[in-house]
Amino acid sequence: MRGLLIKDLINLKSYGKTVLITIGFFIAFSIVTKNTSMVTTMVIMYASMLPITSITFDERAKWERFALAMPIPREHFVISKYLLGLIMMLSGIIITSLVNMGITFTLGNENDMRTSILTLLTMTVFGVLYLSAILPVIFKMGVEKARIIMIGILIIPSVLIILLAQSSLPILSRLKSLQITPLFILIIILSVMIAVTISISASIKIFSKREF
Amino acid sequence: MYALEINNLKKDYKDFSIDIDYLHLKKGCIMGFIGENGAGKSTTIKLILNLINRNNGDIKIMEKDNIEHQNEIKQQIGIVFDESYFHDGLKVKDISKIMGNIYHQWDKGCFQKYIKKFKLPTDKILKDFSRGMKMKLSIAVALSHNAKFLIMDEATSGLDPIVRDEILDVFLDFMQDEDHTIFISSHITSDLEKIADYITFIHDGKIKFSESKDKLLSDYGILKCSNDEFDFINKSAIIGYRKGKFGTEALVLKNKLQQNHHIIDNPSIEDIMLFHVRSERS
Secondary structure, eight states, rough: HHHHHHHHHHHHHHHHHHHHHHHHHHHHHHHTTTTHHHHHHHHHHHHHHHHHHHHHHHHTTTHHHHHHHOOOOHHHHHHHHHHHHHHHHHHHHHHHHHHHHHHHHHHHOSSOOOHHHHHHOOOOOOOOHHHHHHHHHHHHHHHHHHHHHHHHHHHHHHHHHHHHSSSSOHHHHHTOOOOOHHHHHHHHHHHHHHHHHHHHHHHHHHHHHOOO | OOOEEEEEEEEEEOOOOOEEEEEEEEETTTEEEEEOSSSHHHHHHHHHTTTOSSEEEEEEEEEEEEETTTTHHHEEEEEOOSOOSSSSSSHHHHHHHHHHHTOOOOOOHHHHHHHTTTTOOOSSSGSOOOOHHHHHHHHHHHHHOOSEEEEEEEEEEEEEEHHHHHHHHHHHHHTTTOOOOOEESSSSHHHHHHSSSSEEEEEEEEEEEEEEEHHHHEEEEEEEEHHHTTTSHHHHHHEEEEESOOEEEEEEEEESSSOSEEEEEOOOOOHHHHHTTSSSSO
């Protein structure tokens, strides 16, 4: 497992420059607009995409066949991609938290602390759920064939959210006054953990049947 | 003791199937696995490595089931495929770091010894390596974790004769330890003729023969005679023949020929393979 993660991190390093430039651009954007929503959204989204990028690299090199010919259990291969996602998301959370705090305490942030935390929490939850939904599909059919489904999984909830935001359903006003209580966060964390567990076991099942 | 035992192996595809009743490779030997493209060589190797699921049968590597004990077995197997499956952006030192975290017995010093021996650049990314360099790197990896059994799928194909010869010498070096075994598939039969102890020929998913190389080369002969003479040859001696305007060439089992006044040349492994597949049958 460690070997796989090291391999992924070394490979993503080559991609690192592009990532840093992009993040730098969004940080600059936040500084100018004094609004950190954009940087939070983009960094977390980027982080959740990196395991998919690493699978693309693997597929291009036909690494899976070689990896599975070595003493690497198939479940380790699967779990390593989730772990990579976790590492990247945590890094994303740290970066965006620092940017948020930096801008809030120096320039002043248009968003209050509650909005910043909510944005970060929402994006992290979406990122993790997105990965949990897409990874089993990718393990089944490969990144290339899963591309349409990946876009679908991204667009359909976004459209639904936009439609919901434009509607005048009573749930909206209730959402606005939603308190971020510890219980609320606990429920969110538990739900996400259940989703991830289901996703991992589905991926392992799918990947162990795949032929290389 | 056998390094590899395959019994009643079956794998079905829509228009092709692998059906191997029996294939055994003794420890300490090199077996060349030959056959034309699409005969089932790579599929068999994938089945041995459990990269694809079998429909039936069992495979034992070093007397252990290849699925049940696969991680333990794979620690002791060196793999070389027909191309390098490392990512283009990696460097030699990255590979050593990755492999050191995959193989328990990764020997960094041994790896570096092979990198030097093969004159592989350590400052370049693999994208800038030639095909020969990439293959040498794969072989260096396969030999640097104290593997006892090398499994190679077309490892020498696509390489020039000089690189191939250099690599064959490395394999012979590896075989200095009597515990070591090699199973190598190739359609370059001349390479196998140089190093193999046993030759196994697969055709259309089935094993046509699996014999010691010396026995094959001494048992078989290429008979050359006129078409008229050919009609009087004992048919049970003939494996396959090619009739031309000026005479007939046939692969024969020498000990079944009744008269011994015929011109009989020594065959190559390639001749034996071609006559088994492409010639007319008696």
